[in-house]
Amino acid sequence: MSQLLDLQEVDVAVLRLEARKRVLLAGEEVEAARDEVLRNENELGELGLELDQLSTEQRRVEYDVDALSQKAAAEEKRMYDGSVANAKELESMQRDIENLKHRRERLEDELLEYMEKREALETQIAAVRVSLEEATATATRISEGADAELAEIEVKLTNFAAQRAGLAAGIDEELLELYDDLRVQKKGVGAAALVDGICQGCHERLSSVQLDKLKHGGGIARCDTCRRILVL
Numbered sequence: 001m002s003q004l005l006d007l008q009e010v011d012v013a014v015l016r017l018e019a020r021k022r023v024l025l026a027g028e029e030v031e032a033a034r035d036e037v038l039r040n041e042n043e044l045g046e047l048g049l050e051l052d053q054l055s056t057e058q059r060r061v062e063y064d065v066d067a068l069s070q071k072a073a074a075e076e077k078r079m080y081d082g083s084v085a086n087a088k089e090l091e092s093m094q095r096d097i098e099n100l101k102h103r104r105e106r107l108e109d110e111l112l113e114y115m116e117k118r119e120a121l122e123t124q125i126a127a128v129r130v131s132l133e134e135a136t137a138t139a140t141r142i143s144e145g146a147d148a149e150l151a152e153i154e155v156k157l158t159n160f161a162a163q164r165a166g167l168a169a170g171i172d173e174e175l176l177e178l179y180d181d182l183r184v185q186k187k188g189v190g191a192a193a194l195v196d197g198i199c200q201g202c203h204e205r206l207s208s209v210q211l212d213k214l215k216h217g218g219g220i221a222r223c224d225t226c227r228r229i230l231v232l
Contacts, residue, residue, distance in 0.1 A: 004179060004191045005231050007167040014160050015188045021153050024146045033139035040132035047125045054121060058114040065107045072100040175220060179229055191229040194221075202226035 023029065075097045079090060168176055182190030192201030197211055204225040206214070214221045214232065221230040 002231065003167055003170050004175065004229065005193055007164060007171065007179070008189065008191045010160050010164050010167065011183060011190075012188060014157065014164070017153050017157055017160070021150065021157075024150050024153075027146070030139070030143050030146055033135065033142045036135040037132065037139050040128055040135050044125065044128045044132060047121060047128060051118070051121050051125065054114060054118055058111065058118065061107055061111045061114060065104055065111060068100050068104040068107065072097050072104065075100070175229070178220065182228055186226065186228060189228065191231060192223070192226075194223075194230045194232050199223040199226060199228065199230060201228040 075093055079093050079097070171179075179190040186201070189201055192199055194200070194206070194214070198205050201223060202225050204223070206224065210224050214230065221232060222228065223230050
């Protein structure tokens with residue numbers, strides 16, 4: 001009967017390998033890694049567009065600041081080169097120059113805000129680039145690792161198949177048939193050890209009456225709760 005537990009151990013290992021194989025063949029982990037790469041690429045693209053727009057606005061403001069500076073400088077030159085002698089005209093020119101300088105100051109404040117936004121955006125872009133590089137490396141590693149793991153699983157499954165055939169050959173045919181039927185019904189576990197009166201399949205304690213029947217009864221021992229084959 002101990003061979004049955006050895007067989008159960010092999011079958012459980014095979015179930016785990018087959019489950020892992022299905023995951024790898026479905027490419028879920030690879031797909032998730034590639035999705036992360038795509039997410040970073042999209043974010044980088046959106047940030048790039050935002051930076052381009054910000055740069056355009058910044059250049060516009062810089063051009064306006066430069067234009068106002070030149071205009072204010074030209075008006076100041078006219079004020080002091082003697083070409084304008086009328087007091088009222090000079091007073092009007094002074095007001096225009098002050099107005100130009102105030103407008104320029106407001107634009108310079110706006111330009112400073114653009115520069116700060118640009119710096120923050122460039123920092124964010126740099127961080128996303130790092131994330132993209134890491135995500136790309138991870139996707140490559142997972143993809144290559146999946147191929148290697150699949151090959152390793154196939155080798156293990158082949159070895160377990162040979163091991164199972166050897167164990168099954170030494171088990172009574174009727175017992176083996178019952179075990180295989182129970183495996184299908186009981187999520188892969190058709191046999192369990194009985195340890196200190198507890199079924200290791202359902203972890204329920206057997207009553208003293210049940211234990212006595214198992215000790216003195218004939219035939220295949222079964223757990224009254226889960227109906228798995230018990231190995232005493």
